[in-house]
Structure formats: C-alpha cells, structure tokens
Amino acid sequence: MRLSARSEYGLRALAALAGREAAEPVPLRELAHTEGLSEQFLEQIFMELRKAGFVSSTRGAHGGYTLARRPEEILIFDLLETLEGDLAPYECVATDQPECVQVPFCVTRQVWLKLRESMQQAIGTMTLAEIASTRTWETVSR
Amino acid sequence: MRLSARSEYGLRALAALAGREAAEPVPLRELAHTEGLSEQFLEQIFMELRKAGFVSSTRGAHGGYTLARRPEEILIFDLLETLEGDLAPYECVATDQPECVQVPFCVTRQVWLKLRESMQQAIGTMTLAEIASTRTWETVSR
DNA sequence: TGGAATCCTGAGCCAATCACTCATGATTGA
DNA sequence: TCAATCATGAGTGATTGGCTCAGGATTCCA
Numbered sequence: 001m002r003l004s005a006r007s008e009y010g011l012r013a014l015a016a017l018a019g020r021e022a023a024e025p026v027p028l029r030e031l032a033h034t035e036g037l038s039e040q041f042l043e044q045i046f047m048e049l050r051k052a053g054f055v056s057s058t059r060g061a062h063g064g065y066t067l068a069r070r071p072e073e074i075l076i077f078d079l080l081e082t083l084e085g086d087l088a089p090y091e092c093v094a095t096d097q098p099e100c101v102q103v104p105f106c107v108t109r110q111v112w113l114k115l116r117e118s119m120q121q122a123i124g125t126m127t128l129a130e131i132a133s134t135r136t137w138e139t140v141s142r
Numbered sequence: 143m144r145l146s147a148r149s150e151y152g153l154r155a156l157a158a159l160a161g162r163e164a165a166e167p168v169p170l171r172e173l174a175h176t177e178g179l180s181e182q183f184l185e186q187i188f189m190e191l192r193k194a195g196f197v198s199s200t201r202g203a204h205g206g207y208t209l210a211r212r213p214e215e216i217l218i219f220d221l222l223e224t225l226e227g228d229l230a231p232y233e234c235v236a237t238d239q240p241e242c243v244q245v246p247f248c249v250t251r252q253v254w255l256k257l258r259e260s261m262q263q264a265i266g267t268m269t270l271a272e273i274a275s276t277r278t279w280e281t282v283s284r
Numbered sequence: 285t286g287g288a289a290t291c292c293t294g295a296g297c298c299a300a301t302c303a304c305t306c307a308t309g310a311t312t313g314a
Numbered sequence: 315t316c317a318a319t320c321a322t323g324a325g326t327g328a329t330t331g332g333c334t335c336a337g338g339a340t341t342c343c344a
Contacts, residue, residue: 001145001226005303008232008250015249027319041304047321060312061318076253084143090150107157107273108150111218114264122260123253131249147332169290183333189292202341203289 007083009037010045011131014054014079018071018132025057025064045083052082071129077120079128089115149225151179152187153273156196156221160213160274167199167206187225194224213271219262221270231257 013031020026028046032039046065049055056068067074081087088094090112103109155173162168170188174181188207191197198210209216223229230236232254245251 001143001229001231002233003143003231003254004301011250011253025319029319038304040306043320043322044304050320057320058312059310059318059320062313063311063319065320080253087143089143089145091144105276107276108153110276111153111222111265111268111273112145114268115261118260118264119257122256126253126256131253134247134249134252146330167290171290180333182335185291185293186333192291199291200341201289201291201339202343204342205290205340207291 001089003080003084006045007080009035009042010049010083011076011079013042013045014049014067014074014128015132017055017065017067018074018128023066025062025066027064031065048082054079054082067128071132072127074128076123076126076128076131080123087116087119088112089119143231145222145226148187149222151177151184152191152225153218153221155184155187156191156209156216156270157274159197159207159209160216160270165208167204167208169206173207190224194220196221196224209270213274214269216270218265218268218270218273222265229258229261230254231261 012035016031016034017026028042029039032042035042046055046057050057050065050068053068054074055065057063057065077087086094086096088097090108091097092100092106092109093112093116100106100109154177158173158176159168170184171181174184177184188197188199192199192207192210195210196216197207199205199207219229228236228238230239232250233239234242234248234251235254235258242248242251
C-alpha cells in the first residue's frame with residue numbers, strides 16, 4: 001500500500017519547477033542535483049510527465065524542461081495517476097477495469113470503492129501551486 | 143498503490159465467518175474452499191488475524207476459527223492495518239515513523255498526510271457487520 | 285490408547301516489480 | 315563542428331508478493 005518513489009520524485013521536481021519565476025527551461029541535471037537523484041533516473045520520470053502533458057522539453061544547449069501548464073492548473077491527483085499508473089487500492093476499482101461479474105454480491109468491492117473515492121476527494125482539487133508554496137530545495141532522507 | 147491480496151482474502155474470509163449464525167468453529171479447509179484458496183495460504187493469513195485478536199482458534203477435531211469479537215465491533219480500518227502492516231501511502235506518514243527532519247519544508251508530506259487521513263476517515267467507522275450483510279459465498283475472479 | 289482432524293510454524297521458491305544504471309543516439313545552439 | 319541537452323531502450327540487483335512444502339503440536343472421539 002505504498003506509492004512508488006517515482007511519485008515522490010516527480011512531485012518534488014515539478015514543485016521545484018513551479019517555484020522558478022523565470023520561464024526559462026531548467027536542465028534536468030540541475031533538478032536531479034537538487035533532489036539528490038541521478039540525472040538518468042529523473043529523465044525516465046520526466047519522459048512520462050512530458051508524454052502526459054505536464055512538462056514540455058527543449059533540446060540542445062540551453063534546453064531543459066518547463067511546466068506545460070500553469071501550476072494552478074495542475075492537479076496533484078492527475079499527477080499521481082500518471083506516475084502511479086492508477087490510483088486504485090485494488091484492481092477491480094481501477095478506472096479502465098471492466099466490472100467483475102460478482103459486483104452485486106462482492107463484500108470487498110465497496111471497501112475499495114470507498115477508499116478510492118476518498119483519495120480522489122482528498123487530493124482531487126489540490127493543485128501544484130498550493131503545494132509548491134512550501135519551499136522545496138531541501139532533500140528528504142528516505 | 144495496490145493493497146495486497148491478503149487484504150482481499152482476509153476481508154472476505156472474515157465476512158464469511160461473520161455470516162454464520164452458529165458460533166461453532168469453522169475449519170479453515172471449509173473457508174479456503176469457499177474462497178478458492180489453498181488451505182495453507184489462508185492459514186498464514188489467519189495466523190495474523192489471530193495474533194491481532196480478530197479471531198480465536200480451537201484445535202483438534204471439530205476445531206476451527208471463530209470471530210473473537212462481534213462483527214459490529216470489528217473496524218475494517220483496523221483489519222486492513224493489520225493485514226497491510228500499515229495503511230500509509232508513504233513511509234514518512236506511517237504510524238510508527240519518526241518525523242523526518244525536513245517536515246516544515248517538505249512539499250510532498252502534506253499530500254501523503256492528506257491521503258492517509260482521507261482513507262482513515264473513509265473506512266474508520268465501517269464495521270465488518272456492515273460489509274458482511276452482502277452475501278459472500280461467491281468467489282471473485284482476479 | 286491410537287488415530288484422525290484440526291491448528292501451528294518455519295523454510296523455501298518463483299515471478300514480478302522497483303529503483304535504478306549503462307550505453308547510445310538525436311537535436312539544437314553557439 | 316562541438317558541447318549541451320533531451321530521448322530511448324536494454325539490463326541489473328535487491329526486494330516483495332503470493333504462494334507451496336514439510337513437518338509438528340493439540341485435541342476429540344471411537
């Protein structure tokens with residue numbers, strides 16, 4: 001029942017991006033260094049984030065990543081769904097999952113559903129902007 | 143971000159136990175068969191449940207397991223915390239975890255905290271009795 | 285009193301996943 | 315043309331999950 005480290009890293013890195021005033025692209029190396037991560041690992045995470053439309057990239061010298069949308073428009077929930085694949089506590093309540101046959105009789109489904117709904121409600125309106133207002137340069141010991 | 147299958151199995155099995163009118167011990171073999179599980183695997187789960195005080199066991203012929211408390215007194219949240227070890231989306235908000243040094247600056251902690259609280263709130267008052275009222279003999283395809 | 289039914293315990297195993305690293309290529313600016 | 319950057323895919327070592335296997339301990343009952 002743990003989120004993966006990708007979520008932590010991705011969230012922190014995006015918050016760091018959001019904290020920049022200038023709209024200049026930030027090279028991955030810099031972000032990775034701040035977070036105490038290898039550039040290559042963070043690269044993988046940013047690939048996903050780019051494909052999902054959270055950041056855009058500029059290649060070449062003076063390139064890097066920028067937020068593709070304003071921090072106020074980025075929902076933590078969406079971010080986590082991207083990084084985790086899915087924010088469901090159990091397979092049978094995943095978004096793309098076809099309902100299993102026994103739904104009307106299933107004891108556990110109601111629990112998983114309620115859990116999922118509560119999570120969605122909790123962070124469904126939280127934006128990157130809210131979060132990024134706490135300073136983030138520090139790295140976290142794991 | 144998935145719960146383990148132990149949770150599903152444990153929950154279903156306890157619900158099945160709760161569904162029995164008679165207070166006679168139910169042998170594991172019977173429960174395992176109903177759930178379509180190996181006896182030995184369910185045994186491991188019931189060990190935990192017994193140690194945590196959810197069920198009590200009777201050895202020997204005509205032995206088996208019974209609920210140690212009334213279904214109305216068994217909280218799903220407690221059950222899941224037992225089966226999952228901990229219901230925290232991230233290490234740093236686990237119950238026994240000492241606060242990490244950077245708390246006041248940490249961007250992500252607030253997210254994990256909120257997630258955890260919402261889950262607790264969602265199922266914190268749900269009891270086994272509520273759940274067990276849906277019939278449970280059916281097995282679920284995974 | 286012995287054997288069958290049950291719970292109890294610990295070890296082991298295989299496949300999947302996680303958190304990365306390695307190697308190399310493609311694009312762009314100066 | 316070269317250095318800085320992103321892009322991509324393969325590989326790897328450790329951990330975890332979901333079990334199985336093997337055998338023991340306790341209790342009931344004929």
